[in-house]
Amino acid sequence: MNAPIIDPLQGDFPEVIEEYLEHGVMKCIAFNRRGTLLAAGCSDGSCVIWDFETRGIAKELRDKECVAAITSVCWSKYGHRILVSAADKSLTLWDVVKGEKVTRTVLQQTPLQARLHPGSSTPSICLACPLSSPPMIVDLNTGNMNVLPVVVTDLGNGVAPPPKNKQSDVTPAFTPTAACFNKYGDLVYVGNSKGEILIIDHKSNQVRAMVPVSGGAVIKNIVFSRNGQYLLTNSNDRTIRIYDNLLPLKNELGALCDLDKTIDEPDGVEQLKMVGSKCLSLFREFQDSITKMHWKAPCFSGDGEWVIGGSASKGEHKIYIWDRAGHLVKILEGPKEALIDLAWHPVHPIIVSVSLVGWVYIWAKDYTENWSAFAPDFKELEENEEYVEREDEFDLIPETEKVKESDVNEDDEVDIVTADKDAFSDSDMSQEELCFLPAIPCPDVPEQQDKCVVSSLKLIDGNNSGSPLSEEAGQNGQAVNHASSPLEDDTGGTRVKRRRKPSEKGLELQAEKVRKPLKSSGRSSKVKSKSTIDQEISNGVYGDDVSD
Structure with missing residues (x-):
């Protein structure tokens, strides 16, 4: 972790394409919490789960009712459920271990993105962002839909949210809106077409705060870092902005209510802006000042130290990597294929990107061999040298070891009960997390066995007429x-x-x-x-x- 201090040009970020995955035409990807499984939605309506350690397919989820392209995939907190949104306006919740469909809900608009509630181990609540209607909270068990407000109207006495469970009042010419849950799912952050970030209590369907974005451009993407400390927005003005979350990570809704009570402004837009100024603070802006390109699928690294964004130009597979201070540290150039989705591994410095042709590329760090890292006394030689052995090198007990004293205090008690603090501090130790899927061998199909027998007999019968194995004659199969x-x-x-x-x-x-x-x-x-x-x-x- 001290590499950036020693050499600022070196860091824990990928550099080269290590491998690629191919299975049908993949459109979108998502890692589970530990990064051991990778889910990919395909254009034929199936969802493929890759074992990221072995790079093999662990399971394939396929619904006969869905043959449209998958638009997004999302894991539950502990990996037992996967939510899949498709172009046929459906939301499907899967049981990963059993490979069975839990429930399926059909919306009135195509969901471009769907996210499960991050605070539940077996969530039934999800946030969907349809193509031409506001974001909505969907109860997958009952099918109830709660449309979230996307525009703040100053009526002097508060904010007027849109009616619940009604999508017919929405005008057709609607700009797609980005939205995401916060770390624990008690608030929803919505980026609208007016360049505003709305902080909404989805249970009461009320806007609690508003943060105007400089420029007022349409917000295309909005996403939180893994630790919930930073918020990223991608706007139509070709700028990626990072905001520092000033609210406490736990009980953000309660902190918002306390802020609302301390502000004496009258109810309305000004009060929401005052509360918003105490919720989010602009931290950094990222843009390409030369090419002025649009960005696609920006996100944070697993530890939140790096920010990546894909080029939205056609025929380019470029990934830009910045540090959180705003410096561009690396540009990854891939094949001449457009980039459509990105994901950073939660633990390791690995980036996974999806190309327009449906391949998944795995970017990893280019490590160089350093044998001294394995043995501190190892010495690398430029050329061969004559080795001179020590006097006691081959003694049973060398003199150097006799003199050496142990620095370990043998009287200290060793604690073998207390476990180290988990890297995922919000883990519930009582909840079993799904990290790997059991490998189920494919049974031999009898038809394939028959084909193998027939093919072997044909080989014996003699495709090569000149070989000794092909000299067979007689009408009854007997040798002449x-x-x-x-x-x-x-x-x-x-x-x-x-x-x-x-x-x-x-x-x-x-x-x-x-x-x-x-x-x-x-x-x-x-x-x-x-x-x-x-x-x-x-x-x-x-x-x-x-x-x-």
């Missing part, structure tokens, strides 16, 4: 010429028997074995000449008993 045919059908017709032509030396040995019984019986070996016996052996008169 035993001397030249190595295959001979057995009596059952299913087994083949290989028979080879005896050599000249073998014929002589067989002739000797035939002559010996003739001599012992008192019959003269002249009864039959050598050539006659050899001819009979070659014709199989004496059977298979006479062998080499």
